[in-house]
Amino acid sequence: MLDTSKLRPSRHTGEVFTGFPREYYLSAEWFAREMELIFSRQWLYAGHESEIRHTGDFMTREVGDESILVTRDGDKIHALFNVCRHRGARVCLQSNGNARHLVCPYHRWTYDLNGQLIAAPAMPDTFEPPRYPLFRAHVGSWNGMVFINLSKGTPEPLDQMLESAKAAFAPLDVAGCRVAHAITYSVAANWKLVLDNFMECYHCPGVHPEFCRTFDLKRNPGGVLNTSHPLVDFGEFMLKRGAKSSTMTGEPVCRRLMGSLTEADLPAAVGLTFRPTSSGLFFGDYGIVHDFQPVSPTETRVRCQWLVAGEAEQGRDYDVESVIELWDITNRQDWVLCEINQKGIRSRRFVPGPNNLEQEPAVEVFRSSYLAMMGESCL
Ligand code: FES
Numbered sequence: 586m587l588d589t590s591k592l593r594p595s596r597h598t599g600e601v602f603t604g605f606p607r608e609y610y611l612s613a614e615w616f617a618r619e620m621e622l623i624f625s626r627q628w629l630y631a632g633h634e635s636e637i638r639h640t641g642d643f644m645t646r647e648v649g650d651e652s653i654l655v656t657r658d659g660d661k662i663h664a665l666f667n668v669c670r671h672r673g674a675r676v677c678l679q680s681n682g683n684a685r686h687l688v689c690p691y692h693r694w695t696y697d698l699n700g701q702l703i704a705a706p707a708m709p710d711t712f713e714p715p716r717y718p719l720f721r722a723h724v725g726s727w728n729g730m731v732f733i734n735l736s737k738g739t740p741e742p743l744d745q746m747l748e749s750a751k752a753a754f755a756p757l758d759v760a761g762c763r764v765a766h767a768i769t770y771s772v773a774a775n776w777k778l779v780l781d782n783f784m785e786c787y788h789c790p791g792v793h794p795e796f797c798r799t800f801d802l803k804r805n806p807g808g809v810l811n812t813s814h815p816l817v818d819f820g821e822f823m824l825k826r827g828a829k830s831s832t833m834t835g836e837p838v839c840r841r842l843m844g845s846l847t848e849a850d851l852p853a854a855v856g857l858t859f860r861p862t863s864s865g866l867f868f869g870d871y872g873i874v875h876d877f878q879p880v881s882p883t884e885t886r887v888r889c890q891w892l893v894a895g896e897a898e899q900g901r902d903y904d905v906e907s908v909i910e911l912w913d914i915t916n917r918q919d920w921v922l923c924e925i926n927q928k929g930i931r932s933r934r935f936v937p938g939p940n941n942l943e944q945e946p947a948v949e950v951f952r953s954s955y956l957a958m959m960g961e962s963c964l
């Protein structure tokens with residue numbers, strides 16, 4: 586049994602703050618607690634609406650041991666626990682696709698896109714299928730970004746949480762975008778280390794020469810944006826003078842721009858962090874969504890999607906290699922850092938060191954919100 590009294594996180598002392606004790610990054614028991622207190626309660630990115638544009642389109646999203654099916658049924662989107670109501674088998678084994686019905690492979694109980702059980706072969710006449718729908722998760726869509734929430738109670742409405750970010754994103758028409766490319770990375774590090782890394786650019790000058798060609802570290806050393814809600818940050822993504830986008834050259838990589846933007850509007854870079862684990866960076870010519878998914882105490886799956894305007898055509902307006910190049914390079918550089926961070930923390934001599942409030946303020950914001958989400962476990 587984990588002794589939580591020894592796990593108190595360190596707090597501020599003047600200009601520095603510290604990280605968490607090593608158990609936070611290693612303990613299976615602590616990880617299970619995070620899955621319960623954070624990942625079963627908060628909004629998590631599931632995908633972009635363009636992935637489920639037509640009736641019958643579906644995508645699955647793994648959340649720890651859970652699998653959630655997100656389906657399109659006319660103008661409705663449903664989120665359903667991917668667990669058959671007969672003997673509990675996974676109903677859908679594909680990560681995405683199109684189907685008229687969802688048929689459990691085991692005994693062929695069949696559900697509609699809304700999760701209602703519509704056929705159960707050879708069950709007695711007294712059997713009442715309507716009593717056995719797939720369990721529902723909460724689902725919401727913001728600017729075309731689909732989020733799910735596994736909480737048993739009613740979560741805070743998505744629109745309400747993200748309301749203040751709406752105007753900043755309006756010119757980009759993120760809802761009108763589509764996924765041009767996606768990569769899922771596997772990182773051998775605790776999800777909080779991956780988020781810590783993503784939240785600061787203290788490491789950027791030495792590690793990300795390509796990224797630093799266009800990112801203006803001087804204007805925004807810490808990466809803190811407008812905090813409009815304890816779980817939401819948004820605001821301008823600072824590019825250097827002359828750079829039009831976050832690309833290898835600073836030039837846009839997609840000719841058809843997002844929304845109603847013209848080239849004269851560039852740079853038009855906006856970032857959104859939606860805690861615990863979603864980030865969207867939109868540059869006007871393309872955008873990238875990061876979704877950090879804890880797999881185990883020492884493994885994180887990072888799903889990245891590169892978005893372009895819905896009307897943009899590959900070959901004519903962009904080529905995928907150019908769209909993904911900078912952030913794919915930058916991501917891979919970061920995963921190396923996260924993995925050496927995890928390795929170092931395994932040492933029994935590890936103690937959380939002083940973090941720099943000026944250079945790493947968004948890390949502090951992330952850790953504070955983490956503590957708030959974990960609630961009394963951390964007191
Ligand atoms: S477990 Fe799904 S039909 Fe039996």
Ligand SMILES: [Fe+2]
Pocket residue numbers: 782783788789793915918919
């Ligand atoms: Fe980085």
